[in-house]
Amino acid sequence: MLPVSRPSIGTEELEEIKKIFDTGWLGLGSTVYEFENKLKEYLGSKNVIAVNNGTNALHIALDAFGIGEGDEVIVPSLTYCACIQVITALKARPVFCEIDPGTLNLDIEDTRQRITKKTKAIVPVHYCGNACNMDALLNIGREHNIHVIEDAAHAFGSSYKGKKIGSFGDAACFSFDPIKNITCGEGGAVVLSDDNIAEMIRRKRILGIDKDTWKRYKNERSWFYEVTTQGYRYHMSNINAAIGLVQLKKLNMFVEKKRSIVKLYNEQLSSLEGIKLLEWNLNETAPFTYIIRVIDGKRDKMMDYLKEKGVGSGIHYIANHTQPFFRKYASTLPVTEKTCNEILTLPLYYDMTDSDVGLVIESVAEFIKQ
Numbered sequence: 397m398l399p400v401s402r403p404s405i406g407t408e409e410l411e412e413i414k415k416i417f418d419t420g421w422l423g424l425g426s427t428v429y430e431f432e433n434k435l436k437e438y439l440g441s442k443n444v445i446a447v448n449n450g451t452n453a454l455h456i457a458l459d460a461f462g463i464g465e466g467d468e469v470i471v472p473s474l475t476y477c478a479c480i481q482v483i484t485a486l487k488a489r490p491v492f493c494e495i496d497p498g499t500l501n502l503d504i505e506d507t508r509q510r511i512t513k514k515t516k517a518i519v520p521v522h523y524c525g526n527a528c529n530m531d532a533l534l535n536i537g538r539e540h541n542i543h544v545i546e547d548a549a550h551a552f553g554s555s556y557k558g559k560k561i562g563s564f565g566d567a568a569c570f571s572f573d574p575i576k577n578i579t580c581g582e583g584g585a586v587v588l589s590d591d592n593i594a595e596m597i598r599r600k601r602i603l604g605i606d607k608d609t610w611k612r613y614k615n616e617r618s619w620f621y622e623v624t625t626q627g628y629r630y631h632m633s634n635i636n637a638a639i640g641l642v643q644l645k646k647l648n649m650f651v652e653k654k655r656s657i658v659k660l661y662n663e664q665l666s667s668l669e670g671i672k673l674l675e676w677n678l679n680e681t682a683p684f685t686y687i688i689r690v691i692d693g694k695r696d697k698m699m700d701y702l703k704e705k706g707v708g709s710g711i712h713y714i715a716n717h718t719q720p721f722f723r724k725y726a727s728t729l730p731v732t733e734k735t736c737n738e739i740l741t742l743p744l745y746y747d748m749t750d751s752d753v754g755l756v757i758e759s760v761a762e763f764i765k766q
Contacts, residue, residue, distance in 0.1 A: 397703075398755065400710045401575040401685070404650065404746040405639070412638040421615040424602065424631040431637035432585070434644055440563040441587045443594035446632040446640075447601050450549045450571025453584035455482035456630055457567045458517065460596045461543050463488050467516040472502040473717040473732050475521045479547050480716045483519075490725050491515070492717045497735045498675045500687065501528045508536055517543040522551035522561060525577070525684040526677060530556050534565060545569065549584075552577045553651050553682030562587040572636075575745075577650060577682050578643035580636040596625065603627040650746045651682040657744055657753055658683045664757045668764045670694065672738075685712055688760075689738040698740060698763050705759040710741040 416422060428446050435444045447453045463469060465487035471479060473492040483490045494506040500523035507518060518537065520528040528546075537544040548554075549571035551561045562568040570576075572583035586597055599606055604627025655678050665688065666673055672689040690698050702709045715736040717726040742756055 398707050398743045398748075398752055399745070400708045400741055400743050402745045402747060403574045403579045404646070405579065405643075408642045409639045412642055413635055416634045416638050419615065419634075422635055423633050424612045425615045425634045427634035427637040427641070428632050431580075431632070431640050431644075434641060435585060435587070438644065438647075439560045439587060441560075442589045443587065443591065445586045445594060445597045445601060446637060447584045447586065447630045448632055448636070449573060449582050450569060450576075450584035451478040451482060452601075452628065452630040453569035453571070453586045454479065454519070454545070454547055455485060456597055456600050456628065457545050457569050457586045457588070458482060458486055458488075458519075459626075460593050460600060461517065461545065461567070463516050463543075466514065468512060468514040469517045469519055470502075470507055470510050470515060471519040472521055473715045473729055474500060474713060474736060475523075475547065475716065476549075476713050477716055477719065477722075479519060479521065480722055484722075488516070489514075490716075490722065492725065492727055492729060492732075494729055494731045495735060497689070497731055499523060499526055500674065500735070500739070501526065503731070504529055504532045504536075507533075511536070511540055511542070515540065515542055517545050519545050519547050521547040521549075522554060524674065524687060525551045525554045525681045526674070527551065527554055527556040527561055527680065530565060537566070543567075549576065550684040551682065553647055555680040558680075564589075566590075567593075572640055572643075577684055578640065578647050580632070580640040580643070583632050583636045583640060599625055600627045601630040603629060647682075653746050654683045654744060655681075657748060658686055660753055661686055661742065661757065665760060668761060670764045671760070683744060686742045686744040687712060687739050688742065689735065690740050691738055693737075695738055695740050698760070701763045702756075702759050705755070705762075707756050707759045708743060711739060712741050 432444045467488040468491045469483045470491045494503040543566045546568040548568040554561045567588040570585045572580040604623045604625040606622045606624045716722050
């Protein structure tokens, strides 16, 4: 069975992990510091704080920007549930907005209409790696004094108008989990320009302890410390950073291969009746997933057919306003609900062979033509 996604890892990553084991310093340390600096160089960003996963990156960023009880955060319903959980964990209220079915990114005008006096942040999700309309979102943010905190879990390596996602705006949060564009095994990062908020996040990720981070960056530890703010145990380990450093060197290779697969999918599937393709800007997008829309209520039947042919498929994602825990925040989202019942994720990962890609295309075409 072809998986929907799979990490590409090898002996280089194992060798770097062994080096960390040999040092005896496995936690937050000099390798994390090196990884953060390499990320800064790649992204062209002022501050990068590495954490232990993308969910916690978003949680700690919202927390550091002061999002809390009674605040409203506008977010698309069609995203992973983690994006909503971090909002409710801060006792803020998620305000679900519509999406553009052509890109699956949030709908700008619907977002604008949902702003109230309680709105403190907008969390756009760069779906599949395709960047949202950041000019419009940042203008809305400036106009209403609202923070724009990007969920860039899908978008490491992507750009917007020539600028890397994460190099502009209030803050961007990345994920480096096993199936993202690069992996640390588990990991994430908050990227931002504001030095004061960045320093706050550095403290918050290690239990609110002041000054200890800079000791640990040298593989040392301060036995005399001060707890200066509410904090969490969200720091990245040297082990995860070592994996990330190797993966970062491979990123361009990963991106080009996945772009070539997306181009082939688009060429071969665009003429098929019964499916709709997303809009792609492959000059700037580092593809994370490949999603099609299966119309006329045949999505689930296609999933079953692909499984019979040995092709895995998935759904990214189930609309959050329909989830039991989040229904109290629900609003009317007809476009999201219709699209959610159509989307289907096809296999996309670096180690796919030509025959793997051919099997996916052939199986989708056979289903449509039967």
